[in-house]
Amino acid sequence: MDADLDVACHLNIFVPDLASEQLPAALDAIADAGYRRVVLPPLDPDAVDAPALRALFAGRGLTPITIAGQAPAADVSSASEEVREAGAALLRRALDLTVALGADQMNGVPYGVFGPPAGPTSRAAFERSAAEVGRIADAAHARGVCMTFEVLNRYETSVVNTAAQAMDYVSASGSDHLRIHLDTFHMAIEESDASAAIRTALPKLGYLELGQSGRGQLSSGAVDIAAIVHQALDAGYQGRWGVEAFSRSVLAPAVADMLAIWRHPYGDGAAFAADAAQTIDAGWTAWAPSRV
Template identity: 70%
Template sequence: MTPDLDVACQLSVLVSDPQSPRLPESLDALAASGYRRVVLPPFDAGAVDMPRLRALLADRGLAPIAMAIQLPDADVAAEDPATRAAGAALLRQSLALAVALGADQLNGVPYGLFGPPRGITGTAAFARSAAAVGRIADEAQEQGVAMVFEVLNRYETSAVNTARRAMDYVDASGSAHLGIHLDTFHMAIEESDIADAVRLALPRLRYLELGQSGRGALSGGAIDIPGIVRDALDAGYQGRWGVEAFSRSVLAPEGADGLSIWRDVYDDGVELARDAMRVVRAGWATSTVGRRASRMSRITST
């Protein structure tokens, strides 16, 4: 039987950006594979036909998830007040984009700069960032959007690397609405036990993203993706799931460079997305909820 799981796929698995001429066929493939949502990479709203993009998604029954970022001159963690104000303005711009798309979730890295850290994130910067993001998370909630921040590995930020640190950030934000996004690719680097990390973040975990060690197919790599799905479901996780993979042949050169994707891990994003859904469903099938649903299905069919 087909599990009732709310799974999103990162658009960059299949095409480089929302302007790709292959966007319609890519969305068709995701919908046919059972995905409910598409995570859109950061993009310039002025360069994209927003009504068309929204219609393409809606026509296929796919809901968008938008992303927020910060920039060197727009960073809520910065010491300079003008840079912090610009960072908050950029987050509100991302929120407005999410609303315009009809998205009810805003993912990304709203708490600071993405990229090789230049040093440790100090206590003051952590507090400044959390307070600003917490305020905007409350504003987002009022507009029907959940703000969810991603926990990254040590090579991409020094601010929030673990589930424990993410829970500290939520506490520092003062917001009852700010959610956590965990990603198995990053967790495999930073966490001693992924299942424990999921359980720790569970009260605020809103998005659990599945990414393999080599950034390629979920069915091949060092991370036990089906086991993580099983353990999360058994722990009581009922939130959304994500699928993420990156290949240099799919991404734009600047995007590949920014993510340190130096090789062609895969060539066919559609097949990767299909394979990922099979892996997610395999994990569900071995979980308590999956086994119970299968038993009930057999009983009702007899």
């Protein structure tokens, strides 16, 4: 990768989980393609050998990014104090693992349960969620970790679907440290203008993920990824980037089902990573002359 950008590659592009025998080779390929970070799938802190994994990443010059989430009985948006406390505890455990792995960023969906929503999220639930997540974000900052929350499409949540809603969520959190994670895959569904959405979130934007409309290679699809890179840089974005794709041939069946990945948009993780790097480079190259 020629672009002087801090870019992360999602591990699930290569392997289904950390137990894969191909994990070392996948990490080698990610590092060789010029990525600085690797995004991990959701992990069970009790089932992870954090020191061994930390050494595996460090040996390749990669820094991990973790993913935090919620569950029906552990949900910070719940009206039940007990369920909210369980949700906050789940996030704190994810934060502990993040620190143990040597990571300085925790992504994910910390604001509620991932999955098809039963209906709209009430303002009260929105504010309960934001307050709890804001407290975790402040605790994460004190430990050297930036906490972000991903803005998802309407089929996966009703809490936060747009950049404008994300800015409202940050405001409701009361935290100066909580950051927004935008993803071009979700933006293509929910935003009328991706560039405008990036500008809206820019004051709190901590992670800009590049994903194609069909979940495949970044160079081919309805989203002009190179143009998004150019436009984000033009708007003044200086944060981290990520690339994400999913193929049923790579994911565990249960995960593929959860994410509604029914096809095989790509078959070679290394080829995907190289194509993504070239696409990002194209956006960078188009933008760089404007700095002179």
